[in-house]
Amino acid sequence: MVNKKSGLGKNMDSLFGANRISPEALEHSKTASRSPEAGEKVVSLPLSQIEANPFQPRLHFDDESIKELAQSIQENGLLTPIIVRKTGSKYQIIAGERRFRATQSLAAKEITAIVRATNDDTMATLALIENLQRDNLDPIEEARAYANLMAQLQVNQTQLAEKLGKERTTIANGLRLLKLPNAVQDLVQSGDLSMGQARALLGLEKESQVNEAIQTIIKDQLNVRQVEALVKRLNAGGQKPQKKAESPFAKDLANRLEDKFGTKVKVNAGQKGAGKIEIAYLSEQDLARILSILSIEVD
Structure with a gap:
């Protein structure tokens, strides 16, 4: 019986090739590193010559997880090389930024890597897919990545959804979060506001109402349904529903x-x-x- 791959899996094959290293593989898999493509080889590169992926949608890296990964690398070595592309005299990371950061924290001088020829469009798509497969992004990072990739590839929501193996509504709902004030987006990223609560706030017409709602949500610890009711009340002029007169x-x-x-x-x-x-x-x-x-x- 043939196993069918998910949309993201198929896109990874088309971007990396059937025999290439897949970014969805865990940094320290117990299996041996996958072989590079024909004409490619694993090399050692100075860390000083390697730069972060300019299309990396992930802005925040958990220090504790990097520390754990660094300890694993120190004990077992780097089992999966990072993948980079050459840009002038430097190299940019295509996949493996966590491995790079962990190795860097060990004060190492070099890291094993595969050098691959990759254009900007493929690199941007790879960076997003890699993070989506690992659930590495918070809702705002994901939304910004969708917006940036749409601009980079010059595609609409439907076309982007097809490329990523996502539902169009997932893309649309994510992009709507970018309409919220920056302060609210920051609360989503910090975890003080859930995606459901933030989405409910999109129903408010004025930023002053959003600010008022945020204060109430945090103060009273409102759940999503309560936030939705608060939004309706604020749009109705802030009046609480009148109690039915007792007969x-x-x-x-x-x-x-x-x-x-x-x-x-x-x-x-x-x-x-x-x-x-x-x-x-x-x-x-x-x-x-x-x-x-x-x-x-x-x-």
């Missing part, structure tokens, strides 16, 4: 029941004669007292 019948009945049970009673009259009665009790003993008034025996 004279419900009010009178509640008072009479409170007198009988000696506790708080709430009567909610619904439509077509339906409704519900809520009787409050303060303890198990208080509940037993109320049940006794109702002639209900409890074992």
